[in-house]
Amino acid sequence: MDDEELLADRFQAHRGHLRAVAYRMLGSLSEADDALQETWLRLSRSDVSEVKNLAGWLTTVVGRICLDMLRSRTARREDPMVESFVPDPVITPVERVDPEQEVLLADSVGLALLVVLETLEPAERLAFVLHDMFAVPFDDIAPIAGRTSAATRQLASRARRRVQSAEPAADPDLGRQREAVEAFLAASRAGDFDALVAVLDPDVVLRADSGPLVTGLAASKVARGAATVAKGALMFRQYAQHARLALVNGSIGLVMALEGRPMSVMGVTVVDGRITGIYILADPERLERLDTAAV
Numbered sequence: 001m002d003d004e005e006l007l008a009d010r011f012q013a014h015r016g017h018l019r020a021v022a023y024r025m026l027g028s029l030s031e032a033d034d035a036l037q038e039t040w041l042r043l044s045r046s047d048v049s050e051v052k053n054l055a056g057w058l059t060t061v062v063g064r065i066c067l068d069m070l071r072s073r074t075a076r077r078e079d080p081m082v083e084s085f086v087p088d089p090v091i092t093p094v095e096r097v098d099p100e101q102e103v104l105l106a107d108s109v110g111l112a113l114l115v116v117l118e119t120l121e122p123a124e125r126l127a128f129v130l131h132d133m134f135a136v137p138f139d140d141i142a143p144i145a146g147r148t149s150a151a152t153r154q155l156a157s158r159a160r161r162r163v164q165s166a167e168p169a170a171d172p173d174l175g176r177q178r179e180a181v182e183a184f185l186a187a188s189r190a191g192d193f194d195a196l197v198a199v200l201d202p203d204v205v206l207r208a209d210s211g212p213l214v215t216g217l218a219a220s221k222v223a224r225g226a227a228t229v230a231k232g233a234l235m236f237r238q239y240a241q242h243a244r245l246a247l248v249n250g251s252i253g254l255v256m257a258l259e260g261r262p263m264s265v266m267g268v269t270v271v272d273g274r275i276t277g278i279y280i281l282a283d284p285e286r287l288e289r290l291d292t293a294a295v
Contacts, residue, residue: 004044010054011039011043017055017059018036018062020109021063021066021129021130021134022066023090023109024109024114025062025069025070026069027087028087028088029088030289031069034069035065039062039065042061056140059130059134060136060144063126063130063136063144067122067123067126067144067145071122074122083207084208084222085118085207085209086111086207086279086280086281087111087115087279089111089248089249090248090249091246091247091248091255091265092247093246093247094245094247094252109133109249109250110170110249110250110251110269111248111249111269111279112279113163115207115279116162116166119162120159121155123145123146123147123152124155124156126144126145127153127155128155128156131152132156132160138156168271169271170271170276171273174252176270177270179273180199180270180273181253181254181268182245184199184233185240185245187233188234188236188243189241191234193234196229196234197226197227197230199275200229201226201271201274203224203225203226204224204226204275204276204277205224205277205278206221206224206229206232206278206279207221208222208280209280209281209283211283229278239263239264242257244257248265248267248268249267251267251270253267254268262290263282263287264282265280265282266279266280
């Protein structure tokens with residue numbers, strides 16, 4: 001095995017961890033893969049023979065790349081992030097999770113958390129993700145952010161307060177999640193408005209992204225309140241027959257497919273037995289990039 005093959009093997013050993021970092025930083029699986037590709041290119045062009053902690057070195061590199069990508073994204077964005085933003089979901093069968101996806105889903109990186117992370121400033125997101133999620137010391141994050149260690153600590157603290165105040169902690173129990181999602185699905189299929197309202201939190205928020213090819217309110221929207229969300233579910237009750245349970249970012253959700261083609265992915269947040277948040281991705285272009293074959 002030559003030096004390049006050995007280096008590639010060493011990179012591959014850390015790939016799952018690096019992709020998890022990039023996904024949390026960017027909220028996009030395709031952009032996370034772009035960040036990994038750039039990380040590999042920088043590794044292949046560097047002399048790391050004296051690097052004792054390659055995992056730390058790679059984490060620092062991918063963090064810097066993601067920070068640059070976030071800053072570039074912010075500079076291009078003329079308007080604030082739309083409220084209906086739905087991150088790329090990670091979809092797995094309910095009964096099986098492969099090792100790389102397990103790393104991606106570790107520490108409950110739910111869609112609700114990714115939505116909150118999207119509202120942070122790039123440097124805040126960097127500090128929070130690297131320190132709070134991956135235990136990278138502030139002294140190592142500071143040079144990436146271009147701040148002092150004390151300032152970097154403050155960035156993470158501000159981000160932490162935003163995350164903690166966003167919404168109540170979701171129920172981690174898959175059994176209780178499944179009960180709520182199956183009740184929602186059964187009520188949708190039956191056209192039972194009262195049953196839908198019963199399983200929805202009174203202040204439930206639904207975010208939907210159908211992509212730029214769909215015009216009008218259906219393209220991207222936010223709906224609030226149990227009655228409003230229940231009415232919307234009844235409008236699409238005929239499609240509920242094609243929905244199947246799946247893990248969406250580690251929580252019970254739904255994937256709807258017609259003739260093997262994914263039409264939408266729905267992630268949910270469950271608190272105290274009721275659905276408090278619904279995240280629907282129905283953008284055909286984004287759906288095509290997701291790995292839905294297993295479900």
